[in-house]
Amino acid sequence: MGVVVVQELRDLWLGGRGLLLSIAFSLLLSVTAYLVATNQALNFLEHRETVNLVLQVAIAVGALLALLAAADSISGERERGTLESLLLTPVSRLRITLGKLLGALSLWVVAFLIALPYIWFLGRGVGLVRDALATGIVVGTLLAVFLASLGVLISVFAPSNRVSLSLSLLVLLALFVPTQLPSSAQQGWAGDLLLRANPITAGEHYAGKIVTDGHAWSRDLSWLLSPLVCSVAFAAAALLAGARFVRLGGGVSG
């Protein structure tokens, strides 16, 4: 598995794809941080909300990058004709899948490292840096594991790389839809259930409670349940599917 991970990291980072995505991510984060720090209208945001906004952008985009890399992992190899050579080695399919999952997650790790100075700069005046970074690590890692596992899962079964990437992005958009609902739709037991069941909205809600509202870690822990369950369940599903269903043709037959 170590050899596969190292090669995945080499392909991703020395091949230039990871570097390119990271540069784009840091540009996006720079623009966001600049706007929230200088823009007149956005300046009305309370300081804590500013840090929370940048943190949420870092988590969402960092996890998105992990999803994109994961969605390309198996279907991409299949399409480039390199999967057969890999499957012909004595390395188990479980190890191949795990290596690819960890490789994809490296994008989240780098994205978080890039976000560190931004969060430090914006949060240093209000003593928020430690809480914001700790929240970012926990929530961001859970969401990145969930989304990267989802990407691998889709990639295992997708008949083509295009389908894998499109389907992954579609699912991600569907998961973000509740964040755009009017606040009235988020009220009541149905709205609450929707927000709690969706790992993206639950994770961002939890981060917001800590960073913006200054809640203690333990107070809103129930909001972490969905991200935790989804990350563990989807990681297990991705690895099991990889071990059982990674094959030359996409899909479950054959």
Next chain:
Amino acid sequence: MTAAVEARGVEKRYGSLVGVADLSFEARAGEILGVLGPNGAGKTTAIRVLTTILEPTRGTFAVAGQPHTRPAAIRRRIGVLPESAGYPERQTGEEYLRYHARLYGRSRAGARLLTAALLEEVGLAQRGRSLISTYSRGMRQRLGIARALVNEPRVVFLDEPTLGLDPAGQRQMLGTVRRLARERGATVLLSTHLLAEVEETCSRVLILNRGRVAAQGTVSEVASRAAAPRRGRLRVAAEDADAAILALAAADGVEAACADGQPGLVRFKLARQDSMNAAVAAVVSAGIPLLSSELEGARLSDVFLAMTEAP
């Protein structure tokens, strides 16, 4: 002699579609077995089943002494050049081979040494540090062969290694295959369309048609069993042509000898394949100098067409 590959009633179905059916054959240790068949005959499916990429629907097989129920053990002992294999464009040939050597458990230093030796063996030592994206088709195929050898396999499967190569590249590739069997003592299963070269390279052939074994054995065994029509052709001096026709007409097993349009060329039908010897003997014993002789219908290409062409 020990069988390096042994298949018994192997079948692979995709729903109602038959990939291969009742595939039974043996490949002996150290031999080059040519796997022939028209497009869609099941050659690639057979190779993918035997290399554990596809699970058989039915039947059993063993490769390098390992039963099909132990796919990882088989994979450790085989080398494969898949049909239309892809290569990571952003890696160099060296990096690609080192990675695969590491996947087979080689240490970093061991992988480096092995990579250098393999690149030398397939004639890519000068281009090992170039990106694979800059390699020609022939260079990629040679890199693929080097990759198939990283684990010092006992059995090597080469699926259309000459596909897309020019005649010089094809000849070079077949030379590499022969060297592989001779110097490494590996059993080679070679799937190809180059029938003339198979006759020169392979000790035995397996002809597949529509997923089933149409024939197997040495080239001459297969040729003798085939129902290909037999004809002979002799070239003598133009003034000896009539005498040669008379001599052939009197020979045992020779029918309908006649001139073939060109001066000195005589064509005739043979009742049996071994009648060619009698035909040649008849002409020689009539005191006619023989310039050349050719038996038509006994080449592998004739047999292949006779066995695989739709009725």
